[in-house]
Amino acid sequence: MTEYPAIASPARTQAILNRYRLSAKKSLGQNFLVDLNILGNIVEAAEITSDDDVIEIGPGIGGLTEQLAKAAHKVLGFEIDENLLPVLQETLAPYDNIEIINEDILKANLPQVVKERFTGHHPLKVVANLPYYITTPIVMNLLAGELEFDAIVVMMQKEVAERLTAVPSTKPYGSLSAIVQEMNNVEISFIVPRTAFIPQPNVDSAIVKLTQKTAKETVPFDEKRFAGFVRGCFMHQRKTLWNNLLGFFGKTDEAKGAITKVLTEVQIDPGARSEQLTIDQFVQLANAFHDNGILN
The missing domain is CATH 3.40.50.150 (Vaccinia Virus protein VP39)
Known part of the structure; x- marks a missing residue:
């Protein structure tokens, strides 16, 4: 050959x-x-x-x-x-x-x-x-x-x-x-x-x-929903996490109240920007919204 x-x-x-x-x-x-x-x-x-x-x-x-x-x-x-x-x-x-x-x-x-x-x-x-x-x-x-x-x-x-x-x-x-x-x-x-x-x-x-990864400290309630949630958090790079969450969940009084409650639970500053959050914080945030019946 x-x-x-x-x-x-x-x-x-x-x-x-x-x-x-x-x-x-x-x-x-x-x-x-x-x-x-x-x-x-x-x-x-x-x-x-x-x-x-x-x-x-x-x-x-x-x-x-x-x-x-x-x-x-x-x-x-x-x-x-x-x-x-x-x-x-x-x-x-x-x-x-x-x-x-x-x-x-x-x-x-x-x-x-x-x-x-x-x-x-x-x-x-x-x-x-x-x-x-x-x-x-x-x-x-x-x-x-x-x-x-x-x-x-x-x-x-x-x-x-x-x-x-x-x-x-x-x-x-x-x-x-x-x-x-x-x-x-x-x-x-x-x-x-x-x-x-x-x-x-x-x-x-x-x-x-x-x-x-075989071992993770925190696991999202659902990988696909987590991915969509994270994209929503980065929807507008120059806006705060609070504003991006409003864009994702809506600007109703009910949504504002739920966002305030969850951010307090996970101890994340509403004025923070998404690029400051760790991956574990995103998982905790998504899971908290899910547990509160807002992210399904």
Whole structure:
């Protein structure tokens, strides 16, 4: 069998693009990673072993897919661009532990697909270079779903990574930070410079690793309702928590009385701003509103 250079090597990537007359589609947020060291570091950050099943989102021409296949038990890739299917069929031909599905990850019935394509006897991880324009919907969709992942390791715009990992009373801290961190341990594994891609994006990227928290001091009465509540608390960044709660619950005398009662119970200053609250405080606040029959 002919030995080819790695798919993600600059020369081979360019040769594949030339052969198939491909160019990155801005509409799909396509950028091809051409740094093998970085790909190796992604696989390492995800701690992929031969026992792991891996879901990849947006394989592109197969650069990361190839490196995952070398380390994992099986790789299942979701590729939305049907023009890349024949490319992947050729580039990934040497590997018998890869399956590519032409489907939008946001529209897929992921639990059903996983049940059909995996045995369920292996740890399940998600590893992907996410398109910038739908990073947040994909991450939130994965976290809100029924599946439990051993780890989610994804590349995203550095700015979004900083929001995911932000702490209270800092500029990037917002609803996304609180919602994701309530459920997960979140860390930036490393930064990926824009020079590592063809074509080069306008910003740097970061590899973010999410692992589910196993022990939490406080637990929301309902994860989805909690997420909606936190978004409401951050509805207007420059307004106080009191004003945002009025916007969320309404400005009736009944709502004002209930908000005053709950804030007193949990000992949170109505004049505080949402970005000052810790995740535990948001959980306590949501649970207190629920216990008082206001948030159901």
